[in-house]
Every structure is written in C-alpha cells, then in structure tokens.
Amino acid sequence: MATNKTSQRYQASCHCQLIRYTVTLSPPLHDPESWVVECNCSICARNGYLNVYVQNECIQFDNVDLNSNLVEKYRFGKERVQHYFCSRCGSSLMAESIEPGFYEGVKALNVRMFQGVDVRTLQRREVDGRSL
Template structure:
C-alpha cells in the first residue's frame, strides 16, 4: 500500500462560484438526520461524475460519492457532529452514519491537506435520484 501523501491522487476542488447547481433533499433511512446537498453540476448533467471507490469500506457500504464543499451540506435535522463516525487505516477520513438505522451518509477528511473543505456525500441518501442513470466513475481507493 502506498502512502497517500506520496501518491498521485487527484483531489476534488470546489466548483466555480457561478457554476450551475442543483439542490437535493437527503436523509438517513429512519429520518433522524435530514439535510440538503447542493451539487455542481447537477447529477443529471452529462459532466457530473459519481465516484464508485473500490476500497474496503466504500465497497462494503455501497458508497457512491459526489464531492461538495462543506458549506453545501446543510442539516435541517441533526448535525454532522451527531452522526456516529468510523475511521480506519490511515485515519484520514471520518465515515459518518446514523447510529439508529446504520445508513452510511457521508465522509469527510480529518486532515487539512486531504480533500480540503469537501464532503463526500453518498448519493444513495438523496431523494429522487435514479442511481442507474448516474455517470459512475471508478476510483482506486484501494491503492491509497
């Protein structure tokens, strides 16, 4: 396994301020957590990529991630601090899930130099999104 700091990992960056957006309602399965996610571009845009990572936790939890600035995840019920969290390996990422229903909702970096200012949102939690219609891209998280 290579060191993430030494690998050639392309980190997501915040979208341009004037880029078109779409806002989605999201929640865990039991509804203890509810939030909106503003994505750019919209998930039905041909240029929108949803990452399907092959690392052990993403594969086991069925994560399909989009990356959005932290400020574009707005909670109406609960907060990221109230989620249960899990980290493993290098401890760089916190994986956040509902302690009641177990839904794996998002991940966020614990380090300023790794996915800075971004939240990895599991699109499976978004209302009205047809997962089969998404533009999935493979991500080799297993290697870093």
C-alpha cells in the first residue's frame, strides 16, 4: 500500500565542517506532527541538545566514520549512552545507546547541527533523561 508520508533531507555538520552528514526525516521538522526532544539530563542541558531520534539507515556520513579519531566519544552516569563530539571544534553532534535493547539502531541527533533550521520554530517535548 502506498503511503503519502513526506520526508526531507537535511545537511548537517559540526561547526568547523570536519564532520558532515545527511539526514532524512519523515515527517520533516516543519510538519505539525514533528517534534524535537529537550532532555533534562546534565549533558543535554549543558550542551543545549535538541534531539530527533533517527534510524541509523536514515543517516549518511559524508566523510567520516564515527569510530575514527576525528570523533570524540563520551559516556557518563550509567554509561548506557555514548555521546559524539567533533575532535576539532567540540560540537555536540549526537548520542546513541550502547546497551542492547535500549533504543537499538537509533541515534539521537542534535538538530542544532542541521543547516537552515530555525530551532525557535520547532515543537519541543521535554523528557526526563535524568532518571534514565
């Protein structure tokens, strides 16, 4: 059965452009059914993350592997989630679960890295990440 779901591709990168990637979101960020997560855990709150949860197959990295030395990784607390930062400019790129069965196959992408997106216009949902 055909679906009428719209999708949109977004170009994203760290501040210095060392890490670049393309993300396909369905629905797009401007869609009334779309929203971003504003998490209250210490790292999201301090870095200003506004996340969308995206299946890994909807993300294409242009020039880097997340396991390369161009990307710094960080875990804290219960160490269920690994956060990724540019090794050159320090931009907070994304996070993903490293615990089997906990948001497997999904990355939490910081929409502040998306080009041409006015984050002031996005619908937000608050999440209590402190308790995870």
